[in-house]
Amino acid sequence: MDNEIWQAVTELFFLLEQPDLPEEEYQLFFERNPCVFDVLGFDCFAPFDIKSGNKLPFDEERGFTPMPDFICGKRDVEEAVVFEIKRPDETRAVTARADGNRAKLRANIEGYVSQTCEYVKSIRGNSDARKAVCQILEMNRIRSTSGLLLCGMSDDNDAPVVAELISEREPRIQYMYYDKLYDKMCDAYARNRKQYAKVERVYxxxxxxxxxxxxxxxxxxxxxxxxxxxxxxxxxxxxxxxxxxxxxxxxxxxxxxxxxxxxxxxxxxxxxxxxxxxxxxxxxxxxxxxxxxxxxxxxxxxxxxxxxxxxxxxxxxxxxxxxxxxxxxxxxxxxxxxxxxxxxxxxxxxxxxxxxxxxxxxxxxxxxxxxxxxxxxxxxxxxxxxxxxxxxxxxxxxx
Missing domain, CATH: 2.60.120.200 (Jelly Rolls)
Structure with a gap:
């Protein structure tokens, strides 16, 4: 597993140094490096994009077929997590209101958050969708559904404000930055290696x-x-x-x-x-x-x-x-x-x-x-x- 994590750390490091890559490249990174899902605490995962062959049923109430990038599972707590991936160069997630009130999410980020929430709601409210997820992820049952949105870099955003705005949403979703994912991967790699010392965020x-x-x-x-x-x-x-x-x-x-x-x-x-x-x-x-x-x-x-x-x-x-x-x-x-x-x-x-x-x-x-x-x-x-x-x-x- 250490070698797999190191290869994932290496690939993510070089991906983040290349500007203007298409969003598909980041999805392929996860498909090539399944150990990332393990580091994030998931027992199982599957892609649900149009190329994957995995499908969710049409949601008649909302009038669309959900196509999240991934759905991940935590078997011990019977939770399904919709995992949406956007680009790391999405900067400035929040903007000030014209009326002087507190900040709000920028329109593009608001769209990503809303899309993730809609996918979660669709699976949560559709028993056929939950059955499909259980079958593909080999889970016995789904008791809860949440979302995880990976987008941007924390240095380019007001992370506390974003966290506060996201926390008010229903259903519950988590907002993660690419540099924080990189930090998690480095933590996992260095955990059993005594040759490193962590100084702030750098090993x-x-x-x-x-x-x-x-x-x-x-x-x-x-x-x-x-x-x-x-x-x-x-x-x-x-x-x-x-x-x-x-x-x-x-x-x-x-x-x-x-x-x-x-x-x-x-x-x-x-x-x-x-x-x-x-x-x-x-x-x-x-x-x-x-x-x-x-x-x-x-x-x-x-x-x-x-x-x-x-x-x-x-x-x-x-x-x-x-x-x-x-x-x-x-x-x-x-x-x-x-x-x-x-x-x-x-x-x-x-x-x-x-x-x-x-x-x-x-x-x-x-x-x-x-x-x-x-x-x-x-x-x-x-x-x-x-x-x-x-x-x-x-x-x-x-x-």
């Missing part, structure tokens, strides 16, 4: 180590087992990334016990590998991601024991400078602290752009770089020094 990284290596791996290797990254001691406290028919993460814990995890890499194009860890006796952890998908998550609280050291770290070969990988290594970042959530996502966006436009250092299986005492990656021997390339894509290299 910052604590003490530890962060390493990012962006590299393209050649489909042709000199060695049957070729190392791209190797960190730590020879027989314990070690993290290695090596290549055979595909890529593998190989771990040795504090007692030398091994763990190996396969990674499905695409050869010849940039891949992003990220390793974060802390040796703290209480909140220590190890997290390894490939292309923003977490491959390994080991927490001290769950029994993980390791004392990784950066004293011996090599990129492009094993720790002894042997068994090197044929690869082009682009951006390499080493920080002696964990990256915060927003910081990591901002960096990911930069890496994605850099993967298309950046240059790299090509290693031929005998070349490598070693971390020096200053924390930089160097190679003093000319023969073992990698070659500068203007691209990270093997198909675009000119030799």
């Amino acid at each position: 910052e990284g604590l003490e530890g180590v962060h390493l990012t290596v962006m590299a393209s791996i050649s489909p042709e290797q000199l060695h049957g087992r070729a190392y791209l990254i190797d960190i730590g001691e020879a027989r314990r406290n070690r993290v290695s990334l090596y290549v055979t028919d595909t890529a593998y993460i190989h771990l040795l814990d504090a007692d030398g016990h091994p763990l190996e995890v396969k990674i499905d890499v695409e050869f010849g194009v940039p891949q992003i590998f990220q390793i974060e860890f802390s040796n703290d006796p209480i909140v220590g952890f190890l997290s390894i991601l490939h292309n923003n998908k977490e491959i390994i998550n080991m927490q001290r609280q769950d029994g993980y024991q390791n004392s990784l050291s950066m004293e011996n770290m090599v990129i492009g070969s094993d720790r002894d400078g042997q068994l090197g990988a044929c690869c082009i290594i682009g951006t390499t970042l080493l920080r002696y602290r964990v990256l915060g959530i927003k910081e990591k996502l901002d960096f990911l966006g930069w890496l994605i752009n850099e993967s298309e436009t950046g240059y790299g250092l090509e290693h031929n299986g005998t070349q490598y770089m070693r971390r020096n005492v200053d924390g930089n990656f160097i190679q003093e021997s000319g023969e073992a020094r990698p070659i500068l390339r203007e691209t990270l894509h093997y198909s675009r290299t000119k030799k």
